[in-house]
Amino acid sequence: MRRLDPVNFAHPHVLARFCLSIAVIACPALVHAQTATTQSAAPPPAATYGAQLEGFEYPHPLKRFALASQGQDLSMAYMDIGPVADPNGRTAVLLHGKNFCGATWEGSIDALTRAGYRVIVPDQIGFCASTKPKGYQFSFHQLADNTHKLLASLGIERATIIGHSMGGMLAARYALSFPTATDKLIMVNPLGLEDWKAKGVPYATIDQLYQGELKTTAASIKAYQLKFYYNGQWKPDYDRWVEMAAGLYAGVGRESVAWNQAQTSDMVYTQPVVYEFGNIAVPTVLMIGMTDKTAPGANRASPEVAAALGNYAELGKAAARAIPKSRLIEFPGLGHSPQVESPEAFHTALIGAL
Numbered sequence: 001m002r003r004l005d006p007v008n009f010a011h012p013h014v015l016a017r018f019c020l021s022i023a024v025i026a027c028p029a030l031v032h033a034q035t036a037t038t039q040s041a042a043p044p045p046a047a048t049y050g051a052q053l054e055g056f057e058y059p060h061p062l063k064r065f066a067l068a069s070q071g072q073d074l075s076m077a078y079m080d081i082g083p084v085a086d087p088n089g090r091t092a093v094l095l096h097g098k099n100f101c102g103a104t105w106e107g108s109i110d111a112l113t114r115a116g117y118r119v120i121v122p123d124q125i126g127f128c129a130s131t132k133p134k135g136y137q138f139s140f141h142q143l144a145d146n147t148h149k150l151l152a153s154l155g156i157e158r159a160t161i162i163g164h165s166m167g168g169m170l171a172a173r174y175a176l177s178f179p180t181a182t183d184k185l186i187m188v189n190p191l192g193l194e195d196w197k198a199k200g201v202p203y204a205t206i207d208q209l210y211q212g213e214l215k216t217t218a219a220s221i222k223a224y225q226l227k228f229y230y231n232g233q234w235k236p237d238y239d240r241w242v243e244m245a246a247g248l249y250a251g252v253g254r255e256s257v258a259w260n261q262a263q264t265s266d267m268v269y270t271q272p273v274v275y276e277f278g279n280i281a282v283p284t285v286l287m288i289g290m291t292d293k294t295a296p297g298a299n300r301a302s303p304e305v306a307a308a309l310g311n312y313a314e315l316g317k318a319a320a321r322a323i324p325k326s327r328l329i330e331f332p333g334l335g336h337s338p339q340v341e342s343p344e345a346f347h348t349a350l351i352g353a354l
Contacts, residue, residue, distance in 0.1 A: 047243050051253020052077070053129040056244055059106040060121075062129055065150045069125070070136055076150060077129035078102065078122040081113055088116035090183065091156050092354075093147070095174075096121075097165025098191070098264055099221070100337075101128035104241055108162070108339055111347035115354070120159070122150055124170070126260035132253060133260075138267045140173035148178055160354065162186040165294070165336065166264070172273045175282050184354065185284040189292050189336050193315035195272040200305040201297040203269070209262035214254070216261075218246035228310070229336035231291040238340065268296055277322035284326040285353045288316035289334035289341065312336075329353060 049055045058079065065076040079102055092112050094105040102121040112119045123130040124143050147170075151159060160183045163171025168190020175185040197203070204212075222242050226234055248257045295310030313330075320328035329349050331338045339346045 047247040048251040049244075049247035050251055051132050051248075051256050053101065053123075053244070053248060055251075056103070056129075056247060058103045058129070059109065065122075065153060067146060067149055069142070069146060070133075072131075072133050072136070074125055074131040074133060076122055076125055076131070076146060078120060078150060079109070080154065081109055081119045081121070083116045083118060084113045085116045087118070090116070091118045091120060091151075091159040093151065093159045093161050094119060094121045095147070095161065095163035095167030095170050096123065096127070097167050098127075098261070098268065099225075099245055100165065100167075100241065101244060103128075103244065104337075104340065105164075107343040108347065108350070111343075111351060115351050117160075120151065120154065120156070122147060126264060128248070132256040134256065136260075136263070138260075138263045140170050140267065140271055140273070141177065143170050144174040144177045147174060148181065151181070157181060158183050160184045160186065162188065162350075163190060164188040164339065166191050166268055168192065169268065169271075169273050172277070172280065175280055175284075176273075176276055179281050182282045185280065185282050186287065186350070186353065187284070187319075188287045188339060189289050189294070189312065190286075191268055191294065191296065192273045193312070193319050194295075194309065195274055196295060196297050196301075196309065197269060197272070199309060201269070201295075201301045201309070204265075204297070204300060206262045206266050209265045210259055213249075213258035213261045213265075216246070216249045216258070218242055218250075221245050225336075228292070228294045230341060231333070231335045235341075241340070265296065274319075274322075277319060278324065280323050280326075282325070284323050285329060286316050286320055286323075286326060287329045287331070287338065287346070287349065287353070288312055289331045289336060289338040290316070291333060292336040294336045327353065 060079045060081050062077050063080055065078060067074055094108060096102050096104060102123045105121050109119050125131055125146055158181055161171045161174050168187040169192035171185055171187055175182045226232060290313040292312035293310040298306040298309050316328055320326045334341050
């Protein structure tokens, strides 16, 4: 028989282990309580949503527009919300940005419907609750045409087109493509106020962009938005929109989501609208959060080039000079998403501009 060595209870680590063992035997409920406390202190697991954002709750019921495009049968999700005040007979169309969805317009929907507007909020093909096609040639012309077909299916001949971020580029393309169908153009911190390629941002292939998109997490989304969108000031209200985007990347459709995001990043980089601002014929309002620093691809550029990009305080003024019939509304101290960051100030200005 093997002789057991004596236990040295004088050693603090041994004594601690012995006491813990006795606690497990004598009082398992205590250990269970301690474990529960530790688990409750840990961050909750990240939300996961389907490839068409299944599981995420939109602020209003989603509808579906079936369209055939580029040889494929596609489904565009959209919200159609009627006025809650006296109807003014006008329609506003809200176009989301690349890192956003139609749901992000929640506060603007409320403000516009209270002002008497019918509001249409599509999720573009390749985004959010809409189809994620594998072989699709993304262009702003195509997305504008898809949106125009949606409005036609609803019997809407003219509308005020409001676009944020990438949606601002799309709104400009829509106004250029369908001027007689556009009452007014509103661009909220739009991308495309400068040509990043011409300013020295190197090209990245779709395959390279795809590999980068696959690495997207809630933490990386929040870090990017904190730096570029919200001027280093985070509010709990923003967490919902991070969870929405991150849940798409974490869900079962993450590869198709990442692939379409890579394709649309290429679209944003290769299809500038800034050179056509002088051709916009409809009344236009630029609404600019002045601390915005957003510049897609700046991470690929040299430090000197990157430092000169995304200066919205100057880009907004330059765009207003270039666009006929334009008006500039500036929001000092606000960043890329003034409608999220300071909804009361933004919506007061928006309704006044309309």
